Amino acid sequence: MKKVLLSDLDGTLLDLKSYSFAQSEASVNELKEEGVPIVFCSSKSRVEQEFYRGALGIEDPFIVENGSAIFIPRGYFSKKIPFNTYVIDDFEVITIGKPVGFIRDIIHQARTYLGLSFTCYFDLSAEDVSMYTGLDLRSSRRAMQREFSETILKGDVNDGFLDFLSHNKLKSIPGSKFQTIISSNADKGKAVDILLALYENEWGEVKSYGVGDSVNDFEMLQTVDDPYLVQRPGSQWAELDDVTIKNVQGIGPAGWNKVSRILLES
Template sequence: MRLLVFSDLDGTLLDHESYDHSPALPALQQLQALGAPVILASSKTAAEMRVWQERLGLTRWPAIVENGAALAEGTPDDRDYRAIRAALADLPPELRAPFRGFGDMSVAEVAGITGLSPEAAELACRRAHSEPGLWAGDALDRAAFLTALAAKGIEARSGGRFLTLSFGGTKAGRMAELIARLRPDITIALGDAPNDREMIEAADYGVIIRNDHGPGLPPLPGEAEGRIRRTTREGPAGWREGIETILHEIGLAEAAPATKGKTHG
């Protein structure tokens, strides 16, 4: 049985505040023993994701980066990002002024806004496919701004803090590409936030990680039949809970040797 796992990072596989992933290690080790790929899917850049793939032992597989704008594999190509920046520069000044993107900020500014270390902020600034930024105008100006960009093929997604511009693409769309390529028998997707919804709904088994720090996810149709479930624990402890529950349900828990050691969460 070929199993393929897709996972968000922040608040899901990583603790919301500490970025600790150790509570998830027993489940990660079980998946490794089963030969099941774990595809990371995040708003992070390819440079940021590479760091986490190395820490988690997942460098063998591609990653879904910049909220689904691209798959990270091979040499990064930043043509999309340069095109977005050029489109912004072409806007009338009154439309452009309220938007301050990462490309308009110093690394120190990005670190201050995101809470990242200067080193991590530098990686977050290595954009290739999307431009997150802060919007300082009103709703009417924003509508005009987005309409002008849409004429250039640029879409926008609102997150908890940033308005992110890209040429489209979603986590679920990239997930479909990898499913077609890797041809698994069963897919699992785990996430904790609204931008994970499509990915969770598209999987054979979806896991909504408990999130006490943000908006979380509303009830989803798949929950009624048990195809989608919610964890009782947050972050990586919830990740382990979700993975181990599903492996038991599909009869793969016995196929992977149990791991020992203390976990917390």
Template sequence: MESVHVYLLEHKVVFTDIDGTLTDIITGQYELSKGLIQELKQNNIPVVFCSAKTLAEQEKIRQDMGLRQPFIIENGGAVIIPEDYFSHSSLLLVKKYKKIGNYIIIELGKPASLIRKKLNIIRKKSKIEFTGVADLSIKGLSSITGLGPSYARRMADRKFGETILQINQKDLPTFTRRARDIGLKVIHGGRFLDVTTGNDKGKAVKILLQLFRKEYGQNVTFFGIGDSLNDAPMLRHMDVPMLVQRPDKSWSALKIKNIINLPGIGPKGWKNALDIVLKTN
């Protein structure tokens, strides 16, 4: 079966962060965004999630919103493409991928087990105290994050990184430096820290840009919506990069050409982004 798309003269694709952008940064709620996504669906505009969230977390949100587009998990740890979304000729651009179930998976990150082993080296040698997702039971994870057990279980299912939930701010510079020295990268998200082996959202985004351009031709405009520093690698590749406000009503200080600072915190800012997407010719 070949990919199924509506072929238009002008194409638009929206890449969006989730936490603090599409969803409320504290509660994780996305009722407002759910309605906004439907407007994009009605206009045949693909929505690509690009988030620190796991495959399991994103699958739940995508199911709730009725989405079937590709998505990027764990800060670029992998690109997930539903089977038959892109044509066979487009996928020839991808050098290496796995087919698991109904997904084509392009892995860019290293296993979470390797990252956790390296984090334990920092813990032992530097005497820095921190708490990662893997250090906690589902009950403990629920307590710290405020998420229900089922949500916490999906958050814990990390394949390409580790999320640091608690660390003393004064230890952060040393922690970041020690992580870098052993081949790890610390990414500052909207609420927590993520640790990877160097993958980021930008590398994953570049792959999907190539595939969309191959599928649609060059006549496509890419929109990006984020809220924090870890969205910068994604937003740098966008034709129209946008930032929603953070809970304190500020915008992350990103040095990106032509970036648009939208009024509105999280999903309320996302609503303003939608207006720009729909009005752009």
């Protein structure tokens, strides 16, 4: 039976503070040697995920911006993809969410009609984003290249704003550090379900493993066969109301390494 690993990035495969993959790189290489696809499923943008895929030599599909779209390398699956797709660069793309232009327009309307104040990526320079996030300048520029979401770094994310988003078919997702505004019909679980269907269409029976660190990963972890939650700084686990999700000792990449070992030895 083929195995697939679906993984969050920040605070999971990557260190939450430094965004480094140094601690998890050896485990990534072991999984690659065994032919296990490593599918990123993160709030990060396509450009950000392409950077980490390139640095780690990963060539598998990836899910961007909290399940808003799936990017599949052209020719990755030998069988025709039974979903509507379009081509961007070397990828076939399945879109679930709304374009970033629409989302930013709704945020502007919230500022105007509700009198709310937000600080978003599109308000700032790369230098400012670096200050807020701790990313270096190059990473900040990549983070700002959103296609299906907008990140709120600080502001009035109150009930009135959430209702306004819902009325416009959007929602706010709390991440490890910030809030992300995406389409209300997009989530990590839906995107994972679609991608796993493609793997099953290609290979037959597939066993899926998932690893995350936060509430933002809940839908992804509910969708896979074998879900794991790593610890956050302070050695605490996010509170997820699902007894099937297994808590793993180890903060971020340390826990990620344990999950990869479980996968390889199962």
